[in-house]
Amino acid sequence: MSRLKIIEALNKDISDELAAIIQYMQHHYMAEGMESVAVIDLFKKASIDEMKHAEILSERVTYLGGEPTTTLSKVKKGGNLKKMIRDNLDSENEAIKQYKEHIKLCADLGDSVTRLMLEKILSDEEKHADTWETILGIKK
Ligand SMILES: [Fe+2]
Ligand SMILES: [Fe+2]
Numbered sequence: 001m002s003r004l005k006i007i008e009a010l011n012k013d014i015s016d017e018l019a020a021i022i023q024y025m026q027h028h029y030m031a032e033g034m035e036s037v038a039v040i041d042l043f044k045k046a047s048i049d050e051m052k053h054a055e056i057l058s059e060r061v062t063y064l065g066g067e068p069t070t071t072l073s074k075v076k077k078g079g080n081l082k083k084m085i086r087d088n089l090d091s092e093n094e095a096i097k098q099y100k101e102h103i104k105l106c107a108d109l110g111d112s113v114t115r116l117m118l119e120k121i122l123s124d125e126e127k128h129a130d131t132w133e134t135i136l137g138i139k140k
Contacts, residue, residue, distance in 0.1 A: 007066035019073035
């Protein structure tokens with residue numbers, strides 16, 4: 001049933017968002033003292049964005065008749081500030097790939113409301129990835 005497939009996809013997204021919240025907050029705390037006040041603040045801001053994503057996704061799962069998961073995906077932690085930023089960029093790129101797949105799934109199953117919701121989240125993830133690429137000096 002298509003509704004169950006969408007709930008399953010959104011719950012995978014929720015697990016990843018929950019991990020992203022904790023990953024960014026952990027980096028926010030652990031990067032303190034590395035003389036990177038601006039980046040430390042960006043970690044916290046990104047964590048709050050991911051919390052909003054988790055909330056939007058969870059509300060949609062509930063609306064579709066499912067139960068939002070409390071299972072957490074793997075959190076990347078440790079290392080110096082550059083490693084933290086690289087880990088976050090990797091996570092954002094994984095999220096971008098998965099949201100594109102789930103947007104296609106919703107389009108295929110004819111759920112335009114969930115598709116539009118995921119497109120808005122995708123645009124936030126692209127902004128996050130762009131921030132880390134800019135700091136790392138990576139040109140596309
Ligand atoms: Fe997110
Ligand atoms: Fe993000």
